[in-house]
Amino acid sequence: MGPRTPIRTLVAFGAIAVAATTLAACSSAGSSAGDGGKVTITYQTENSPGTTDAAQKFVAAFEKANPNITVKLDTRPQGTDGDNLIKTQLSTGEEDDVFLYNSGSLLQALHPDDTLVDLSGESWASAVLPDFKNAVSTDKGMYGAPWGTSLAGGVMYNKKVYDQLGLTVPTTWADFIANSKKIKDAGIVPILQTYGDTWTSQLFVLGDFANVTAQDPNWAQQYNANDPNAKYSKQPALQGFLNTQDVFTQGLVNQDYASLTNVNGLKELALGTAAQYPILSSTLASLQQSNPDKVNDIGFFALPAQSAANTRLTMWEPNGLYIPKSTTGAKLDAAKKLVAFASSTEACDIQAQATLPTGPFSTSACKLPADVPPLVNDEQKYVDNKQTGLALEFLSPIKGPNLEKILIAVGSGQSTAQQGAALYDDDVKKQAEQLGIPGW
Incomplete structure (x- = not known):
């Protein structure tokens, strides 16, 4: 149904077995880690124009704030092809250092306890709202940071x-x-x-x-x-x-x-x-x-x-940013910085400008623009009053x-x-x- 297909479950609001196209986001390819303190990591997103454009702006802003880190942007197909690609890359240890993917039951199909880095101890995690936290967590950890609005x-x-x-x-x-x-x-x-x-x-x-x-x-x-x-x-x-x-x-x-x-x-x-x-x-x-x-x-x-x-x-919660367990050492440190940057004021503005917000952010670190339609502010009141709950698709496959x-x-x-x-x-x-x- 609609975007994402708005409800994955409705029209069903997926992503695979096709190789991702690599886009150099900004500067040089660089070495995989540590050349004079510099490190290069990769970030994978979907190949839709709007998503890719926002990702390019996000990477550019991050690199400007972190000149010792270079981020290479990769894209993957949408839909089932993209889902299968991620599963394959996780199983072979070839997944990008950070990747954008669904929250909820589709995330659980990736077996996050075995494949993803627990991010619950990161400084930005305390600002994540309960519904999104539930959509990216298991009993053993919280694995994602929100990207976009709900x-x-x-x-x-x-x-x-x-x-x-x-x-x-x-x-x-x-x-x-x-x-x-x-x-x-x-x-x-x-x-x-x-x-x-x-x-x-x-x-x-x-x-x-x-x-x-x-x-x-x-x-x-x-x-x-x-x-x-x-x-x-x-x-x-x-x-x-x-x-x-x-x-x-x-x-x-x-x-x-x-x-x-x-x-x-x-x-x-x-x-x-x-x-x-x-x-x-x-x-x-x-x-x-x-x-x-x-x-x-x-x-x-x-x-x-x-x-x-x-x-x-x-x-219906937004997608999340995730780090695979195959990312280690200096790359892991850089990947965590990229994920944390998603909660910065600059990154929040990029997310709000990428598409018309039709719901609240899933972290208190991001604020809605003053000129959002009244409908969005109506939704925000339910969030502020803790009168919300997840759609079933985030709790069940x-x-x-x-x-x-x-x-x-x-x-x-x-x-x-x-x-x-x-x-x-x-x-x-x-x-x-x-x-x-x-x-x-």
């Missing part, structure tokens, strides 16, 4: 419509439905659904996961272990399916839900012909292209739980491939929430078995 799954809403109708941001599902009915009475589409882009059907479930963990902090661990109580056909995870059904049966979605696309849905939200849209915050970039003059009219809130005490914003189709059926009245949840439990089981997950 994104969230929740509800984009038109603030002007809310103001005109005297509505306040809902903190419970009952409040959300009550607001939606008032919006409908005013002749405005209350809730957008855009099944013309099938991945968007999943937000009521995937974006609700922080609410699940607020009620059961061990749910993801039990889900991974095939615990019969951690199933989508049972509460608290069932609620996302029930919510998908609820908004349809109460007639609160747009009539063209089956064909409307994400891009056109965002336009309707911007123009105020629709008021609320359950979606990823990363889609703000599309809205900025289509309706730049309306960006400041859009706010963001968490998908409400049944109880306000359990309402949390579900977060298991996602059934048919979720979006199942939820379209539920969200269009073709099946009930309970039927859809049961189908998805079967879908998950098949996927877990295919992946060879123990206990399935």
Whole structure:
């Protein structure tokens, strides 16, 4: 779904077996270590233009601040090819001295305890926020530093419509439905659904996961272990399916839900012909292209739980910077300096300028620019208030491939929430078995 594909799990928001292209980042190739106190290290990033451009600026700034260290920039393919390349290089001891990669379950597939350097004792580590720390850690260490900003799954809403109708941001599902009915009475589409882009059907479930963990902090661990109580056909995870059904049966979605696309849905939200849209915050970039003059009219809130005490914003964390265990000696010292530099004011600015921030930074060392859209500041408030939680994909490698189709059926009245949840439990089981997950 979107960038990264915004949600790796949604459109699935990967990287391999192709040799990386080497780009000399700044100065000479240099010797591998210590020529008159100088050292050369390598940094690997993805080969997308935006990512490479930011990496070049990052390396240039670092080299200027550290004239005795030369950084050679390597790139790798995106997607599965890139994933496989990293795994191969780690297994042969040929991985770059620092590399950019996913956080969460894809990182766990690299067996970080065996392959990566523990960075938990570094000076910048204390500023890393809990969600990202959880996404790059095991019981034995913390292995990554954040690069870029996070994104969230929740509800984009038109603030002007809310103001005109005297509505306040809902903190419970009952409040959300009550607001939606008032919006409908005013002749405005209350809730957008855009099944013309099938991945968007999943937000009521995937974006609700922080609410699940607020009620059961061990749910993801039990889900991974095939615990019969951690199933989508049972509460608290069932609620996302029930919510998908609820908004349809109460007639609160747009009539063209089956064909409307994400891009056109965002336009309707911007123009105020629709008021609320359950979606990823990363889609703000599309809205900025289509309706730049309306960006400041859009706010963001968490998908409400049944109880306000359990309402949390579900977060998708950014990529991280990692150091393989094959990096040692003077190179390791230099690599640690490069990773630490990512938390510097200059590097934070490079990250913020690389792409439009659509969520908060994952370290308190970096501050959002003063001119970020209001939507991002809304997300930041949940972070500041410690009312966030990780999306399931950062805690589990298991996602059934048919979720979006199942939820379209539920969200269009073709099946009930309970039927859809049961189908998805079967879908998950098949996927877990295919992946060879123990206990399935």
